[in-house]
Amino acid sequence: MESWVRFNSQSQAKERIIRAAQYACTLLGYTLQKGGAAADLLHTVSQLEAHMSLSRKLLRLGNSVEALEAAKRAIHLSDGVLRLCLTISHLNRAMYFACDNILWAGKTGLVPEVDLHKWSQRSFRYYLFTLILNLTRDVYELHLLMDREARYRASKSPPSAQPSSSLSADPPSPTPEALPWLSRQLHLLVTVLYTNPPLLLDLLKNLCDIFIPLDRLGIRPTGSGFVGACGLTSSLLSIATILHPWLKLKP
Template structure:
């Protein structure tokens, strides 16, 4: 099992490059949609986007096993909140990948008698549930960091100095809000892995929300958010220290 997981993990880098290319094409198509001179380019971008999407489905064939193994590991966490959030997120990711694999088999003709739209919506729902739990995990971790930071005597002095140096801000903005934002930014600045993961998950939320019609945006917003989250994924893969743990 470990050998299989290690083998399938080798496709993560290629998947993320394909994903970044896919959403870059989507964003470019949206920006060029009203320019008649770029009609041929838009058609090529659309074709490239479809090819990237198809390629990613092939790379993700082993991700169901990875997600199941990840769920087994997170079930052993001593922190109950992290245990619940990460385990539920990984289980939903596994279900999402199952739907994704079925859709891939349908596209290549291995399976015919299935409702493609129904399976696609199910995949989006599982993806959404997984992201929601991941965002909850991020909020929980950020709250813990803020509490730890607030108890630090040196940080209290720094925050008091910040408020005293900006009396005009304190008069306009609620002092408690200013202190909260300062505490939040300082906590994220000292833990960039948490900040990157939160931004990545929030950007990814736009994709299933739009697909399910819960919060419809447009192809430009989806393409931009997908590109940002893809670039963050590449950065965390190249620099493992920037990947949130657990």
């Protein structure tokens, strides 16, 4: 199983590049449609997007194994919140990839009786729940880092200023006096994200990705142009973490 995981990791960069190209085609198709392009050109771009989607599904065959291995590692984390979020997230990813494999078999004609719409919707539901858990993990880590930074600043401030600098202190009532507090929290947020690029990239990537299943499931329709832009952005961010592993959020 370990050898398969190592082999599978080598195809991730290719899959990310094809994903970026797929969503670039989605964005291009939307732009051409708005510009009144010929129907033949729109059909060509749509077919190219479909072929890239099928190629990605081929590269993701067996990714459920890697996701299950990640879940096995996450279940041993000492932090309870991270352990819960990451373990369930990886299990959902395993189910998402399994649904994806069934869709690949259906679209290639290996299993022609597959209900493509049903399995596609099921796949996007698992994907959505995975992203929700990933965002929960990001917000939790952001809160921990902001709290640590606030305590550090409080320790460097005069004793009289410490209560107002603490992140855990209750926010003041919505009056003009609350503006300094909001300004401090915003500055704290920017500082933490600026000094933690892996967390910033992971947060941005998950925020972009979540609009894709929301649109596909009809929960929050945003249109192919917005979905293409979000998918392309998150793909480029993923490629950056592959090129520079230190940018990948751990664990």
